[in-house]
Amino acid sequence: MRIDGKGRIDRTRPLTFAFDGVSYPAYKGDTLASALMANDVRVVGRSFKYHRPRGILTAGSEEPGALVEIMGPANQTPNTRATVQEVFEGLTARSQNRWPSLRWDLLGINDLASPFLSAGFYYKTFMWPRAFWEKIYEPLIRRAAGLGSLSGRHDEGTYEKAYAFCDLLIVGAGPTGLIAALAAGRSGADVILAEDAAEMGGRLLSDEGQIDGAPAQEWLASVLAELALMPNVRLMPRTAVTGAYDDGTYGALERVGLHRRPRPNLPRECFWRITARRTILATGALERPIAFADNDRPGIMMASAMASYLNRYGVSPGRKVTFFANNDSARATARSFVAAGLSVAAIIDSRPDAPDEGDIPVHKGAVVIGTKGRHGLQEITLRTGSGEVRLETDALGMAGGWNPSLHLTCHMNGRPRWSAELAAFVPSPGAVPGLVAAGAANGTFSTHGCLAAGLAAAQEVLTDLGHKAAPVDLPQAENAPYTISPLWAVPGKGRAWLDFANDVTTKDVALSAQEGFSSVEHMKRYTTQGMAPDQGKSSNVAALAVLADATGRGIPETGTTTFRPPFVPVSIAAMGAGARAEGFAPQRFMTSDQASRDRGAPMIEAGLWYRPSYFPKPGETTWREACDREVAMVRNSVGISDVSTLGKIDLQGRDAGRFLDFVYTNTFSTLPVGRVRYGVMLREDGHVLDDGTTARLGENHWLMTTTTAAAGLVMRHLDFVHQAFCADWDVRFISVTEHWAQFAVAGPKARDLLTSALGAAPGLPFMGVRAATIQGVAGRVFRISFSGEEGYEVAVPARYGEALFRDLTARAETMGGGLYGMEALNVLRIEKGFITHAEIHGRTTAFDIGMEKMVSAKKDCIGKAAASRPGMIGAARAQLVGLKPLTDSPLTAGAHLFTQSADVKRETDQGYVTSVGYSPTLASWLALAFLHDGRARHGETIRLVDHLRKVDVLCTVTDPVFHDPMGEKLRA
Amino acid sequence: MRYSGLKVITEGLFGNKGWKPAWRTPDPKPEYDAIIIGGGGHGLSTAYYLAKNHGFTNIAVLEKGYLGSGNIGRNTTIVRANYFLPGNSEFYSHSLKLWEGLEADLNYNVMHSQRGLINLFHSDGQRDAFARRGNSMINQGDDAILLDREGVREHLPYLDFEQTRFPIYGGLLHPRGGTARHDAVAWGYARAADRRGVDLIQNCEVTGIDVENGVVRGVQTTRGSIRAKKVAIVVAGRSSQVAAMAGMRLPIESHVLQAFVTEGLKPVINHVVSFGMGHFYISQSDKGGLVFGGDIDFYASYASRGNLPMVEHVMEAGMTLMPMIGRARVLRSWGGIMDMTPDGSPIIDRTDISGLFIDCGWNYGGFKAVPASGWCMAHLMATGESHPVAEKFKLNRFATGHILDEEGTGSQHNLH
Amino acid sequence: MPDLIAKPALGAAPLTIAGTTLSENGATQITAIAPYPGSQAALAQALRPLGLTFPAPNQFTEHGDVRLAWSGRDQAFLIGGEAPADLPAAVTDQSDAWVSLQIAGPQARAVLARYVPLDLRAASRGQSLRSALNHLPLLLMVEAPDSYTLMTFRSMARTAWAELHEAMIKVEARLALT
Amino acid sequence: MRLNCPHCGPRDRREFYYYGAAAYLDRPSPDAPAQAWDDYLHNRDNPAGMTQDLWYHEQGCTAWLKVTRNTVTHEIIAVDAVATPKASGGMA
Structure with a gap:
């Protein structure tokens, strides 16, 4: 229900949204969860295994139950947390994991069968008859499992990725993060302040505290206003830092367009890679539930979430609320509800010595042992010192204590420490180099403590970074001590939920221990505890405590499972942004590309390049016809082919010949100037790396050719051999692949064509090379052949490539020749027995291809020693x-x-x-x-x-x- | 205690109070006939087959952490027999046959699901390479079908056939390929080994290997010294460290391989699919999560975690191949430590120390090998001779040049 | 005068989006100069007529319209001028190997942040950095804090242009929100 | 992960190509015994801890680098060019 006068929603901006086909009103500033609550929609989803009705448990990204599908024009987005999704005009959401409807879900029958569906039951059955597993059992399990559904259509959304750098990354914009940002910003440091929520402020938005004697939200507004004016501070709301990686690198997911109607070109999400010299983790803490019988009914939620709904969104989950606590943190919330005119039926406090709370009845030393209400809480049963008591209530806030949000400190294998005082895990200092946790994330739960810790952390970091810390006054705020008496699970009959999403109960954990799955990792894997979309954010510690109890060990000895990235789930589309369609890899085009397409050639991928497959002529209906014609054309007249994709490496220096002798099996230093030699290059392990020709252009000037596929590989190899083994030699080399356009001219009429194109006979012996002026352009002519015919290759700088290609083609056509593509090139080389990477596929030795005689006995070369192993010949x-x-x-x-x-x-x-x-x-x-x-x-x-x-x-x-x-x- | 549907029902009726521990938790004895160092998939299956096939009754498996805490607990669960080099071909074929009878053999549902595996290809050259592979598979007695583009579309209509950078030419379908529930494999072997009397000793780290005059005598552990007639090192991910205890230096470099799982989704991917133009493979678990991975991070690491460039590369491959998964959210990423060998193939062999055996070097293909690895390792330990389907997995093959390099990338550990 | 028609790497008309302009630079002479071991002093002498010194890593030096830009280990590109004869270095014509683009304007850095893993917060004229433009090789020269020359392989010019264009559109769409 | 390239400064891991252990620098002589070549090409200390390995700044200055780092924590202690300044004439 909507509560007048409360919340930060903009009541001047009403909106309409739809859930499961029903239209509802909302306001700007609502989340889907708060808007559903305002409209008294209590059941939002169904749980994973038993298909139990699920309501709203939290008010943040840790939500395990209220997961919905957000419908878009072409795609839907499954498993969206209603607690994070902001409402915009026209938002359409749908419940998931139910059939036929949310209210009447057939698989709710699983709940009745729960005695037979205990932890790990599926490992013990479905084995007979064997054929039934794949045909019957598995399809049934698969259909029942899963949560939301994908549309099955290509994701047509817009996404992006970006890099950012800063001196200081502050994760979380609650009191700790805000004051740290203020201190760092005033000191001139380059700051990124990233906040998961739409609005900055953290608990200050949800709790009705005071700072320096005024409502905390006034302090918040003034800090945000100052930060917004600082050019060195970058505020990133709606940005969850998702992972901590090496050397100050963090992943972060920004919800750029998810909170509004889609706009053209506006990314839905941006995945940031942030590099920070230092990081302050100010992610706060998450309140934890208490396990008691049937604690999973809609209407039972976190007490702190109730505060958020009331104070931030102006809604209440019920008309008559109760709280179940083992510490004081729900007391302020209870007072807020009373002040808002709602009825607070009771505070059930498990501590026998719990304090009184004004007019609100407090059941001290009492626990909740049962609940009623199929589609929403109606009644709870308490066990008090004086017996069982039934209470009518439609909303119960659980306040089981707080777990610091230390997840990022575990991403580099850091293990949190157990604090008996806080009954919680706290971050291990130094778990992520360069990162300090502060405030509630570090186990300091009072507002004043957080402000002090944030300021201290900022000052420490600023000193490290060499900044002089500018003065920031530490404001006064609530500073109550945190006293908790741990209560993980209320003993008793019935099923008490730990993991609300995956339906893991205390019984499952106990059964896992009973069956010997008593290591925490075994328990997790056997029961699926903590493996749901919330990754156990609200349940892992309690499950651990229940396991510790079942095994008779303490919590620290039991250990904890590991939090892994991402902190909140990240869409594949965001992390894979830009890769759709052609974005996956660069496209490389030869200078002849357009000319080939003009002639109808299908262009096919050759690594990153596109090369013409064949050049169809009118009347040809299959590629084979074109290919056969092109082969015959080369054999009988002359063919032109663009071979620019082959790698070309220019080597210079007095030791270049010596260097070639070292990387090739055969000898190059003896090659005369103006001649070309075929060479085979081995990997150091003795297998063939690549082959190609190398020309000697001058006394100390060489040009190496590699295959298209191995061009990059060979360059890297040469760099290694040079830098590792002979860096002092007088040799330098650089790729000139891109500088030259090079065309093969092959066939009995090749010489005539060259004579016509050059204006003079090529005048080259087989395997000769010379500089030439080609129609006014300085280039080179080689007499080499990959076809077995008399062949030449003509090279000009790339800017002239297309013109020369068209010129050569035209000349060839007047001679009965023309273009040939990759298919014909392949046939020509097979006819001649020339190899490509189909043959030198990485497992081939020089011996295998009949070239062992090319491994010179007179000199060492890369790969020679290993090639002589007995298994290689x-x-x-x-x-x-x-x-x-x-x-x-x-x-x-x-x-x-x-x-x-x-x-x-x-x-x-x-x-x-x-x-x-x-x-x-x-x-x-x-x-x-x-x-x-x-x-x-x-x-x-x-x-x-x-x-x-x-x-x-x-x-x-x-x-x-x-x-x-x-x-x-x-x-x- | 035998598992069955009836048992599940009767136990359920009585509050599930009667379930017994899946395995005992014995203290180590002073001496065993055989000790297996490493309680992962391979170590557990080795123990099981030593007991079952060779009648060993006095065996211990020593595990530093909890059973199944290594790569058996963090992989992408793919089971296949689609290798083409003789040596690998017969071994993985044997393994797949063992998988097909595993549930009945272990009395444990490991959820082996033969949903079919499709390797996509994107050029004529790749098609020919896959044809060579598929023919090898059939020559070995396994199954393979070459699909053209339309054939792929019938199975995987959700792929991007229109806009993708590297068009889909076709795929090699391996109908018997599929997945299994990884943890269950460890637990199934553990339970079955325990039932045959194998002592499974957790939280027992081996700190030394005792060798006298070239003969192994036992091991030192954090729970005392234990004598043994035969010792097997089956600790992929830590092979170099444990082998070093016996003075050995292995042809292994350790690398991290990341993998990913999304939030649960209704069934949408019914096969195992792999992309031929970027390292990417995906399947959907019975719980609904998309389970996928790519290449190793490429730098030597024991950190069990990776870095963003490879994460992004994997996601990019997914987006270009099957953009329908864009809205699925990655829930968790993790890293396993891979024994990478210079040719990408494993080692199951004796060592120069009498009685000491080693099983290592699984690169990132260890999961599917679990049954045959244990089978062959047990055979080797019991008979002293290599099993015929594992006889090419020798330690000295690098020295002799009898390389088993499926990738053809050569003696660079991280390229396999 | 050549009879063959020279074509630019791309031939694209400039684009202005969000006040930021992407354009293709005209062809110019680019010569790779890679000094041989121990030739530092001789090289400095030989470069003197150009009024240039061999640049330190990540820098370019310039004199008039001629620039010598560090382009990698033991290597710099002489851009816009003729290399002196007989340099104690390997000298290689690279004029046609590269496409040179210019991005200038208030959003230039925001656009580059989509693809270039470099920290450009302190970008200043005279920097010459090797890196990557998404998946493409990159030589980036800082003309001014909001103006950058981007050189990548000529064959990849279309990809470079298309990706930069796409980033500009997205940056503009974001700007429209504020 | 970021490597501090001695030429280019701190750069993202994505600019680099990894080869393997720095042992690849210690190439045996051509007539070394087969065992030496086997060790060189295949066998590795493969430490869980400090190691030295080879990286190539492929999307950068194209220098080969010897990196001293910890394989357990990924901490990078030193990055040195494989080719010494002396060998390359004092330039970079």
Whole structure:
């Protein structure tokens, strides 16, 4: 019910929202929870296991029960805490984990079966008959479990990520954080003040305290006003710091657009990576429930949450309220309710020596032992010194004491300490380097204590940071001592809930101990205690205490489970912001990209690059037609292909040749200027890293080519070899991949084309290189070939790439040639037995590809020693061969090889196929493959089996070079 | 006490008072025929199969913390047999067969769920590599189906087939792949081993390994010295430290692998799905949480926790592959410590010390191996000979160059 | 005069969003200068005619329109001028390897904060930093606290532009809230 | 995690590539016994505690770095360039 005259909501701004199809009024400033409470909606959700009705337990992000789906135009957001979601005009929410309706949930039947659904029951049953698990039992369990649901459609929301840096990160803007921010801000430090809630102030917003003799909210307003004017202080409301990581890095989730109607381009959430030199943890404390029979009914909630609803939102959960406490902290709340004109039926205080409370009846030394009210609390039963008493009440506030919100201090494996005095865990100092906990987060619960602690923490940090602390007066505020007499669970019959979300009761914890799951981690995992969306924020400590009781150990000996990031759940979309669709990885485009697309070429991904697959001509209906034509074109006239994606590394210096000798298996230092040599590079473990050509451009100037795939890898490798082993050598290298556009010109008419394009014959021997002026542009011409035809590569600076590509294409077309794509390039290289990373896949040695003779005996090189291990050479290894089918059947890469007579099974496996293509040149399918002792088996017939694609073909084993084995065309 | 549905009902009727401890809590005896250091999945299964298959009756498992406190308790629960190199192929195939009979064997529901695993590929080259793998699986006697893009769409309609940076070309479906409830596997083996008389000793840290003249004699522990004829080191995540007690230096570097679980959701992902263009794999637990992970954090670590760059990378991969999970919220992240070997394959072998055996180097594939690892380790300890399906998992294979490198990334521990 | 038409890396028209402008810088000469071991003194001598000194890490030096920007270990980019002959260094033409963008205006730093993991709170003219622009390589030069030159690989120019554009739109949408 | 690059200053972990133990710097001679190569390539002290390992500032100055750090706490004690200033002519 709405309470007149109370709360910070804006009553001049009425709003309408809907829950489960019913429209309700609310005000600006309401959360969904406060608005539902204002409208007397008590059941908000259903629990995980027993589908018990769940109301609102808290007023913050720790809420375990009031989880709903927020409906959007395309997607819904499940498991949203009604206690955090702010109401905006048109907000539509839906309850979850119920069928057919929230009020009448069929799976509520689970509650009746609860004796058979005790902790871990599923490990003991559903085993027979075996086939039933996947067909019946598991689907039933899965459907019953889970909470909210995803729409199944792509998340179309906008999200972002960002970096921020500061001297001091203050987590939490309650009294502790605010005064720390004030002190640090006035001292000139660069401060980020992050607050999970929509509004800054923490408990000052909820409790009716005084600071310096005036309402605390006046102090709050003046501090916030001063902070807002400081350019060195960044206020981040609606921002939960979610994780503490190494070296002052924190993750934080900002709710940018969740509290309003969606707007174009406005991020829903922003995931921040904040780097802070120092951090003050001022996250306050969370009040904890008390376990007693049927303590989970809607209407039973945290006493401090009741204060929040009354004082912050102007609503009450009931008309006749009671409190159940083991300490004094609910007393002020009770007085607030009385002052607001509500009836407070009683305070039930478990302490026999509890103080009186004016006109409010106090049952001292009493406990609640039972409750009634199926869809909302109606009555409670007390056990007092004089027997059992029944009390009519529709709202019960539990005040079981406070747990410091120390979660972030555990994120780097810090273990909190047990404080017997506070009956709570407190942070271990230094648990996160650079972070100090202060105020309630550190076990100081009075407002005055928090202000003093916040100020002291700020002053300490400022000194550390080298700032002179500016004066800040410590205001006077409530400073009552915190006296608590621990009460975790009320003994008695019935089920007493610990974990309200996952339906873990004290009996489950006891049963877990009874069955030997008595370590705290075993108990957690066996009962699922603390594994629900609230991660046990309000229940872990009590569960631990119940376990300690059951095992006869103390709480400190029992230990605690570990809090892990994130502090509040973070959407995958926020942490993965920017990666939707093409944002996952950069796109790299060649200078010829547009020209290729203009000709209708499908562009396919080659690592980050896009390369043309083939260039369709009118009338061609399949890629194969285009591919066959392009292959024939290269073999018969001339083809043009953009090869700019290959890595190019420019090396200079007197020791560059020596360096190349060290990284390649073969010798480069003897290469004459103006010549190019093919080289193989090994990893230090003896396997092939990459291959390519390197040209000697000058006495001390070289140009290395890598494969497209390994360009970055090779650069890193060269950097390592250089810096680790020969940093004093006179060699420097830099990638020039991006600077040059480079085009292959291949085919019998390549020389004619070059002559026309250059205005003179290329004048190069096979494997020669020279500088050339190409239509007025300084470039280079190489005579190298990846096709087996006479081939050239022409390089110009990238700005001229597109123009040269179009020029070469036009010239080729006048000669009956034209463009060829990746498909044809692949067939051409297979015909010629040239390898790619399909063959040098990381498990291949130089021996396997028949290049062991390229490992120079005269010098050391990277990988040479390891390549000589017995397992790296010899007939037991699979070696590169060619395969040609006996019939004209297609071959498939990934097929395995068997001898004709053998059974097809792993034990008889002889090898596998790496590359296949249809060769129009040889009018046959061809394959490259690795075959055991393959070089000795040329001429043998082998069976190729691909179960997946239903291919079973006999092939002849051949040399891998099918076309022009003598290389006459290359050298023509 | 035998578990069954009937037992659950009868106990439920009588207030669940009759459930007995799942295992005893014995004090260590002065001497055992065999001691297994490490009460994780592999250690417990080793003990179980030593007792069951080889008749050992005097065995102890020594666990520093609580049973199942290592990687068996923090993984993404995937069970599969989709390796392609001989050596791995037969081993994981054997393991999958053991999984398929595990509930009946252990009398414990480990919730092994063969919901199918799909590895997606995004280029012709990846398709060929997966075809090689799938054919290996079938040659081994396991199952594999090559799906084209439309085939994938039938199974996983929620993937982004239209806008994604790396289009989905198809997938390799392994119908028998799936998941299991990780903790239950540890508890099931523990309970079954205990029922066969194995002493499970928790909170007992091994501090030394006693070796005399090249023969193992026992161990020193925080609960006193214990003699043993045979000792097995089965402590993935701490292998280097324990092996060092016997003077050994292993081909292992320890790395942290983070994993993530979301809040509970109604069923939306019915398979195990992995992305071929970024390390990302996901399934949905029976409780409804999306359980997913990616690559290791790449730096040597024993911290059981990671850092944001890898967290973000995993989320980014998820968002590009299946943007429908965007609104699911990550509830918890954690890190396990992985024994990373230079070729990504494990070690099950004798050591140079007589009677001392080692099972380690599971990289981040240890969970699915739990049954076969124990089976083969028990075989090795009992007979002194490698089990045929684990005979390539030798310690000296790096020295000899008989590398088992499924990834093809070479002798760099963190790349496997 | 070349017969081939030169094209810019991107050819994009400037964008102004939230008072902040993203533009593509025109092509200019970029030469990588990587001194050989022990050549410090000789290099300083050789650079004297340009009026430049070899920059310390994370800095650029400039004289008139010519700039020498530190671009990595043992390496700097000479931008906007001709390298003297016979430098005791490896000299490599990088003119076409990069796309150079400019972002300037009150939201420039907020936009960069979406992608660049650098602490730019104390950004001042003369800084030349290697880092990343989201997933792209980056050489960032601070022209003024609200003006930055961003160089990344030429082939990735479209991604760089698209991502910066997207961040500008989001920053603008946030501004509209206040 | 942040590494204080000797050239670039403190930088986020995401700018760096990790290789492995600093033992990779101690490359055996070409004729060293097989055991030495096996140790070099494969076997590791792998300490739970202080270690030295190699990182590459890939999205930065491209220096290879030797990092002294604790594998249990992730505390970083020192970051040094693998190539000494002497070897690189006193520049960076």
